[in-house]
Amino acid sequence: MSYYTHLECCECGRTHPTDRWLGVCSCGRSLFARYDLPRIRAEVRRESLMHRPPTMWRYREFMPLGRDEPVVTLGEGYTPLVPLGTVGPAGGLHRLFLKDEGRNPTGVFKARGASVGVSKARSLGVRRLIVPTVGSGGSAWAAYGARAGLEVAVTMPVSDAPMIARKDCVATGARVILIDGTTTDLFRMSQRAADRYGWTPIIALREPFRVEGKKTMGFELAEQFGWELPDVVLYPTGGGVGLIGMWKAFEELQAVGWIGSKRPRLVAVQAAGCAPVVRAFDAGADACEPWERMDTVVPGVKVAKAFADRLILKAIRATGGAAVAIEDAETLATQRRLALEEGLYISPEGAMTVAAGFRLRDGGAIKAHETIVAFNTAAGMRYPHLVRDDLPVVRAGDEIVLAESPRSDRVAPATG
Numbered sequence: 001m002s003y004y005t006h007l008e009c010c011e012c013g014r015t016h017p018t019d020r021w022l023g024v025c026s027c028g029r030s031l032f033a034r035y036d037l038p039r040i041r042a043e044v045r046r047e048s049l050m051h052r053p054p055t056m057w058r059y060r061e062f063m064p065l066g067r068d069e070p071v072v073t074l075g076e077g078y079t080p081l082v083p084l085g086t087v088g089p090a091g092g093l094h095r096l097f098l099k100d101e102g103r104n105p106t107g108v109f110k111a112r113g114a115s116v117g118v119s120k121a122r123s124l125g126v127r128r129l130i131v132p133t134v135g136s137g138g139s140a141w142a143a144y145g146a147r148a149g150l151e152v153a154v155t156m157p158v159s160d161a162p163m164i165a166r167k168d169c170v171a172t173g174a175r176v177i178l179i180d181g182t183t184t185d186l187f188r189m190s191q192r193a194a195d196r197y198g199w200t201p202i203i204a205l206r207e208p209f210r211v212e213g214k215k216t217m218g219f220e221l222a223e224q225f226g227w228e229l230p231d232v233v234l235y236p237t238g239g240g241v242g243l244i245g246m247w248k249a250f251e252e253l254q255a256v257g258w259i260g261s262k263r264p265r266l267v268a269v270q271a272a273g274c275a276p277v278v279r280a281f282d283a284g285a286d287a288c289e290p291w292e293r294m295d296t297v298v299p300g301v302k303v304a305k306a307f308a309d310r311l312i313l314k315a316i317r318a319t320g321g322a323a324v325a326i327e328d329a330e331t332l333a334t335q336r337r338l339a340l341e342e343g344l345y346i347s348p349e350g351a352m353t354v355a356a357g358f359r360l361r362d363g364g365a366i367k368a369h370e371t372i373v374a375f376n377t378a379a380g381m382r383y384p385h386l387v388r389d390d391l392p393v394v395r396a397g398d399e400i401v402l403a404e405s406p407r408s409d410r411v412a413p414a415t416g
């Protein structure tokens with residue numbers, strides 16, 4: 001039994017059956033999974049979640065899998081909301097939380113989409129996946145592919161592919177192919193190989209299941225805040241799948257009566273060196289122009305023009321949100337502060353969203369006591385190259401000198 005009824009095109013509204021793997025609608029646009037929400041409303045109480053395991057599969061009724069379709073899971077989701085009790089108030093935000101997606105399997109929120117996508121691929125008889133990626137998506141799909149016994153090929157740009165992503169894709173048995181070219185080349189070449197060899201391409205919003213995984217971030221926000229959504233959500237936006245997914249989650253939750261009509265203001269955060277959504281938002285446009293020369297240390301937002309740019313802009317405008325661009329220097333300084341002062345070694349994507357919170361606070365768009373959630377989409381450990389460590393080596397027998405440390409000025413003097 002399942003509440004999953006059909007796939008629906010976001011553009012032309014055409015409906016499609018659920019019994020085969022479909023990438024996009026015949027009109028070329030994204031497909032969304034739809035559910036029998038009135039029946040969920042009648043049959044499922046939100047209180048029933050209390051006794052379920054703390055993973056994103058606690059929202060199983062809102063997932064595109066039937067009871068007899070086994071789930072490929074590594075325990076993803078239900079990540080903590082960590083209060084930023086030092087850095088937040090210092091920057092004028094008294095209820096600032098980090099949704100720490102770095103705790104997911106493979107250290108990145110892409111585990112959510114991969115868990116649903118790989119589960120669905122396996123149950124629909126899809127055996128070979130090719131995943132063009134700037135890195136973290138490959139890690140997740142490779143790991144879940146290994147767990148499901150599927151073949152996975154990951155293509156990454158040779159110039160940009162983070163070392164950790166290369167290593168963990170190799171470790172989990174993906175066929176890793178490095179492309180000497182732009183991201184446009186990467187997608188074009190991967191699509192061609194997929195067509196030629198009969199592999200299934202896995203590209204954000206050109207398959208309907210990743211977004212179903214990512215929408216669970218929205219379910220969790222609702223549940224973790226006691227079914228009262230926060231005031232603002234700050235999200236590092238590349239392809240925008242997470243933002244669109246959460247938007248979809250809130251619609252579904254309201255339709256089943258688990259939340260009211262209040263929505264958080266959705267804020268798309270991008271790097272100043274690649275900010276097509278911010279540029280379109282500021283210009284009042286409803287689509288993005290491709291960004292010409294992407295230049296940032298934040299890999300997750302290196303998307304020149306999101307496939308679903310219209311949906312992203314619609315979601316942030318409809319909620320009274322905003323789009324903010326952060327310079328890399330500020331992102332790295334914020335990353336360091338969170339590590340030093342909160343003990344949270346997070347991704348540059350996550351640090352960028354925290355910096356955006358302070359920017360909006362300074363500009364008056366966020367009030368001091370509003371509830372703010374910044375998304376850290378990956379663990380800092382996936383980016384070892386961003387930490388400078390010119391470390392002293394002391395020869396055996398020499399003295400170790402303990403002088404100032406980076407936090408000396410904050411340590412209270414010993415008493416007694």
Ligand SMILES: Cc1ncc(COP(=O)(O)O)c(C=O)c1O
Pocket residue numbers: 108134136137204236237238239240241242243299300301347349377378
């Ligand atoms: C760490 C990280 N954060 C954020 C993003 C952007 O995700 P979305 O497609 O949901 O905008 C990505 C995408 O690659 C990512 O790897």
Ligand SMILES: [Zn+2]
Pocket residue numbers: 009010011012013014025026027028029
């Ligand atoms: Zn269509």
